[in-house]
Amino acid sequence: EDQVTQSPEALRLQEGESSSLNCSYTVSGLRGLFWYRQDPGKGPEFLFTLYSAGEEKEKERLKATLTKKESFLHITAPKPEDSATYLCAVPFTSGTYKYIFGTGTRLKVLA
Amino acid sequence: DVKVTQSSRYLVKRTGEKVFLECVQDMDHENMFWYRQDPGLGLRLIYFSYDVKMKEKGDIPEGYSVSREKKERFSLILESASTNQTSMYLCASTQxxxxxxxxxxTRLSIL
Structure with missing residues (x-):
């Protein structure tokens, strides 16, 4: 069964304290893994696409990596403005246009 | 940049009313989706459309219908609004x- 699991559910960091968020997936034939940032009361904002194991993408303090079973979103020296919920998603195994979303990690960065 | 525009940010309606939520995208995307998002439940798919006039039920279609008469526009209809349909509604598009x-x-409140 296709599944996406994110951990931890919530994470509190001090400003400058680096950490990683995890997205584990089980799908047959990965056709992309997507990371989003969601601020309260707004829609998810697309961050990264990863397609194959070993691939990495970076944007400012964020770096996303992909293995055959999971993806990590590394946050280096976070700032309070990085506080948000981070979601990952994958397309379902072929036969449908649907996507599976994880339930997200709520990140709070304290000044 | 892709632009997905939802007609209202906040909406208040009464039980039994027929409610229309509109979504327009400007990137000529084939696929469009309606989700609802509730605390602790994540994103849940209501309906999606993979072409004009084509639609498929998602995970929670009961009490909802959709319309896609033009490629750029996807409408969600609450046939007879109920209080348990109070939620955040999110539209998405993609290839x-x-x-x-x-x-x-759209943050919808049903009173």
Whole structure:
């Protein structure tokens, strides 16, 4: 069964304290893994696409990596403005246009 | 940049009313989606459309219908609004196996 699991559910960091968020997936034939940032009361904002194991993408303090079973979103020296919920998603195994979303990690960065 | 526009950010309606939520995208995407998002339940798919006049039920279609008469526009209809349909509604669009792009959401309250 296709599944996406994110951990931890919530994470509190001090400003400058680096950490990683995890997205584990089980799908047959990965056709992309997507990371989003969601601020309260707004829609998810697309961050990264990863397609194959070993691939990495970076944007400012964020770096996303992909293995055959999971993806990590590394946050280096976070700032309070990085506080948000981070979601990952994958397309379902072929036969449908649907996507599976994880339930997200709520990140709070304290000044 | 992809732009997905939802017609209202906030909406208040009464039980029994027929409610229309509108979504427009400007990137000629084939696929469009309606989700609702509730605390602790994550994103749940209501309906999606993979072409004009084509639609499929998602995970929670009961009490909802959709309309896609033009490629850029996807409407969600609450046939007879009930209080348990109070939620954040999110529209998204994409091409197959590409990341979804979301609107800012409509926070709907049914009184």
């Amino acid at each position: 197959v196996n590409q990341p979804q792009h979301f609107g800012d959401g």
